[in-house]
Amino acid sequence: MILKLNDVTQRFKSGQHEIEVLSEINLEVTSGESLAIVGPSGSGKTTLLGLCAGLDRPTLGRVELVDKSIGELSEDQRAVLRRDNVGFVFQNFELISSLTALENVSLPLDLIGAKSSRHTAMELLEKVGLKDRAHHYPTQMSGGEQQRVAIARAFSNNPKIVFADEPTGNLDEETGAKIEDILFNLNQEKGTTLVLVTHNLELANKAHRIIELKQGKLTRDQILQKETI
């Protein structure tokens, strides 16, 4: 089990009030599985993703990522856990503007201190079809190209699990479809676990499993393609 959530509740303070964004979520994700989190806006999808990826601590309950309890780790310990095990794809790409595509992709490897970071990064850029754009800066690339770089970056440190937050949310349909293919292909090739948040049901249907959130509660947990896990 690469990811396990037990009775996870997340509350935020909003002025004088406390809002419960997630209520008693229980979830187990096995290694190599791909999981899509769907639900209407404000249902708690992104909060759940953040908790799963160790970006935040739960108010109540327990989140275990790669056998480590997130709630018991300090900010820096969680950073190290992410560095060694997690890849991330954001809706807004979140590339570093002062770094080239190649430098952005090799960033997670540099953080580890990998020796052949440039070589590995170049291989990944080749896989996402951007070898010839390796030395371009994010501002010189289209949204689709930037997201491809972001995907390459997410896989560069050979993570055990990749989290994707609305990876096609800012892209047109055609580009989005290409991105979906690249994401799932790489995920399959590397044997990585994939957890993604999306509004796009077509994208969600490409995952092995879909869970649905409504008002912070898990309302559906459906396995779609169990045989491929």
Add this chain to the structure above:
Amino acid sequence: MRSIGLFKLAFVELRHNSLRLFVYSLSISIGIAAIFATGSLKNDLITQIDKETKELVGGDLVVKGFSAINDSLYDEVLDQSTAVAHEKSFASMVVFANKENTRLVNVRAISADYPLIGSIEDRAGDSRAINTQGGLVSINESLGIQYGLELGDSLFIGNSVFKVAAFHSKAPGQSGIAATVAPSVFISLDDLSGTGLARIGSRIRHSYYFLYADEETTKNKFKALEKAVIDDGLRLENLESGRKRLGRSYKNLFLFLNLAAFIALIIGGVGAGSAIDLFFSEKKKTVAVLKCVGFRYKEIATLFLVQILFLGLFGSGLGVAIGLGIQQALPGMFKGVFVVDFVQQFHFSVFLISMLMGVLVSVLFGLKTLIPLLNSTPLMALRSSLVNQQGYQRINLIIRSIQLASLILITWYLTGKFFIALGFTFGLLLIMLCLWGLAMLLRKFARKIVTRLRSFELRYAVNALYRPQNQTVLLISIIGLSAILVLHLFFIRSSLVNSIQLLDNDHRPNLIIFDIDEESVEPIASFLESRNVSVFDPLSIVPMRIHRLKGRSVFSWKKDSTHSIPSHVFNREYRVTEREVLGENESIEEGKWKGNYEGSGIIPISIEENFSGQSELSLGDTVEFNVFGSILKAEIASIRKVDFTQMQAAFTIVFPKGSLEGAPVMYAVSAHVKDKEKMMKVQNELMDNFKNISIIDLDQIFESVAELGSKIEIAIQFMFSFSALTALIVLINTLYVSRFQRLKESAVLKTLGAVSNRLTRINIYEFLILGVLAVVAGLVFSFVVSYLLMTFLFKVPFSPDIFSAGIILLFVLAVVTFMGVVNSSSLRNVSPIRLIRGNG
């Protein structure tokens, strides 16, 4: 109603960004503060000079010059006068009673009625006593403190012993600058002859002060006598010409102060402009949305113009408030530099000009961003990638031209001279452009070097210098410019000091004994040699005036207004020497050096090249000199180049040996005395043994000049510190502007697994590298600027004070890095969750 709504919208926007915009305004404030303080100081001074002109001039009419007024002219000026006073002043050494100290002073021998207007202010004793009893002296208060003198103590001036009757703190017409080099010592005019210092050939300045019953008489006298006085080689001063002279003497100082303040304003303007640029570039979408919902071009322009104007007004207002504080501090900073002590006042005209200048600079630098922003299309609300480039380049060019023209106009206003304004503006632009280029090169170079390193943090930090919001090149340029302003002064000072120290050897004199008559030359030389002092060849000095130039009488030249020879060429007294050989500091430029005179015919003389230019004299031209009534006819045989920077005797006119025989010659002997103690002893023994001589201790003069130099240097550094402070504020601005991007990047790095310490290191490295690059840019440029100044202007070997420069640069580096450390605290605590919550 709609316009009220617009104003409301403008201020709502300003309020939402108040802290950020406050820092932008502060960039302008510092420059305005400097402009306001300088302007106020100047007006305070002018007001005070206007008030005290009569006292500073000393009378309704004053006749001044280096020779006594002739009797008939004196009678003419005296006629109808109600009061008269006479002063003779000259530089001399005083020996204190304990005989352990001597000091160069300005001896002012005054008649009983001096001063006709105002008074000599005494801190202790009574200066008036010097003219009621003989053998008394009133000495400058600071001189008394320096040498621990008390009332009743004795001192020697020439052959006479005086007792201290008073310590004066202020005397008419005495500036602090002059007092630093040669403090004033008042004696009675009646006591002067007893000192033996007022003899033929002594360089004594005569001043005759007159008061008249009414203005009309003064006016008529001035009109009637001016020509006659000038023709007599003297100067006639009334209140108006006195006011002009006093104002003129501070012209260069205020020119410098204004320009230093203006540099700070320009740096602030560039910094604020760049920050406004980034602020407004974030507004592209707002403009597009406003256009979508039906706002017209004019309305949106008004909205943003109101914001720019408000920023300018706020920044200027803040600047004036800071300037008011500085105005209180400046007189202390310039203590002793001005002839008057003035009261600080609020000058509305200076306030108005400062406010206008701040608003103008704000608008000038804000327009560059505003115009292209207004050109954005409503479509940008839908697609932010759409940018309307049409016409942008042309508008940009127009705005740049307006900026340039305005800068020249402001500089013109501040300097009062168009060509100085033009030269200064283009010079500053050239330096900024060169710095910009150097900053780009350095950043590129740093990236090339650092990307080869293994340290991820260092590599990342260098790459961060390319973050668009960082304004790295701008920061390197303006921090570099501030470093240049401060550093080049250090380099120039150290080079000048070193060049003087280099000259301080056995082959260069540090003691000059003058006013020596022919019989005493040999005994003085022998006396010095017996004390193991190196003595140099004695110099003969003969004072003379020009009688005829190129065959035409001085009178005829003065009447002729078609030539451009300055009047002082005809009026001044020349102190010439006769010599067989050229001095070490001289070289022949034109003609042939003639060192000997056969005793008949026209005397072949050598003149200095600048004098040749001024007097329009060239080879073969004749000049007739009046030497105490005898006429000497001379011909220009050679034109010399003289290096005045060397510590050697330098003469404008040199006669060949044997040509001045029979003239009333005085001699000067120069010597080198090794240590300070021995110097004092030798001087005292000389004064004891040879009564009528005057001594100048060059070491002491250098010390006084150095003291004065450091006083002025502090004031200069103070003015340049405004630029440095502005650069720091622009750096803080940049941190604000890039804060959003930095937080986002930190969140990304944290998400990817960077621990807090790593983020701190990256941030500190980034600022450290920025500081290093700025310091290198500043250092390189200061070296170049100082080297050029030393080589071509001062003509002294360039020897920079690396140690002081190192300390300054380390300080700059520490400040910049400190900013990084402060900034990193907010970055290390950033939560990565903000990236996916959409507030990244």
